[in-house]
Amino acid sequence: MKVYETKTAPNARRLRIFLAEKNIDVDYIQLELQKGDNLTEEFRAKNPFAKIPVLELEDGTVISESVAICRYFEEIQPEPALFGTSALERANIEMWQRRAEFGLLMPTGMAFQHCSGYFKDRMTPNQTWGEDCVKSAYGYLKLINQHLSSNTYLAGESFSVADITMLSALDFGRVIDIRLNEKHPHVQRWYDLVSQRPSAKA
Numbered sequence: 001m002k003v004y005e006t007k008t009a010p011n012a013r014r015l016r017i018f019l020a021e022k023n024i025d026v027d028y029i030q031l032e033l034q035k036g037d038n039l040t041e042e043f044r045a046k047n048p049f050a051k052i053p054v055l056e057l058e059d060g061t062v063i064s065e066s067v068a069i070c071r072y073f074e075e076i077q078p079e080p081a082l083f084g085t086s087a088l089e090r091a092n093i094e095m096w097q098r099r100a101e102f103g104l105l106m107p108t109g110m111a112f113q114h115c116s117g118y119f120k121d122r123m124t125p126n127q128t129w130g131e132d133c134v135k136s137a138y139g140y141l142k143l144i145n146q147h148l149s150s151n152t153y154l155a156g157e158s159f160s161v162a163d164i165t166m167l168s169a170l171d172f173g174r175v176i177d178i179r180l181n182e183k184h185p186h187v188q189r190w191y192d193l194v195s196q197r198p199s200a201k202a
């Protein structure tokens with residue numbers, strides 16, 4: 001199995017953490033996004049949306065979208081369960097995974113694209129929109145800080161894919177100076193806890 005990725009990208013990072021938690025080994029193939037490695041005809045044949053990560057199975061089957069890839073591995077290797085085991089656990093983890101994705105990962109990614117100029121050769125950055133996304137990310141952290149005042153992890157008392165998504169987003173946010181501060185003590189407690197996991201080094 002091969003995973004096409006860019007190691008510094010947050011979606012690639014959350015897949016690596018997920019696979020490390022599962023103790024699953026794959027071959028990683030690095031693409032340089034700024035050079036347009038993901039825009040070639042060869043890569044678009046694997047994923048016409050030109051996004052990473054992409055999983056290529058031994059029979060040539062290709063799966064893209066990081067959470068879809070994680071779900072594939074959850075099915076073939078259920079333990080440790082990172083999407084939950086019961087109907088209620090799965091629903092609760094899905095809820096918090098979506099909240100982490102839409103509340104923090106996406107605004108952080110948009111802020112990076114529109115404030116850093118990293119992709120200015122292929123898009124028209126909107127600085128104002130990027131700054132609004134930064135504000136949105138901090139708004140999410142305010143809400144999540146209250147939630148984590150009475151929960152060990154995002155979805156309760158068990159580490160899950162929701163925590164992986166939020167950790168990846170927070171670490172990537174440093175690139176554009178989205179950082180925890182004195183207003184986020186409960187998020188900081190959570191961050192210190194999940195960052196100690198061996199998979200966080202993936």
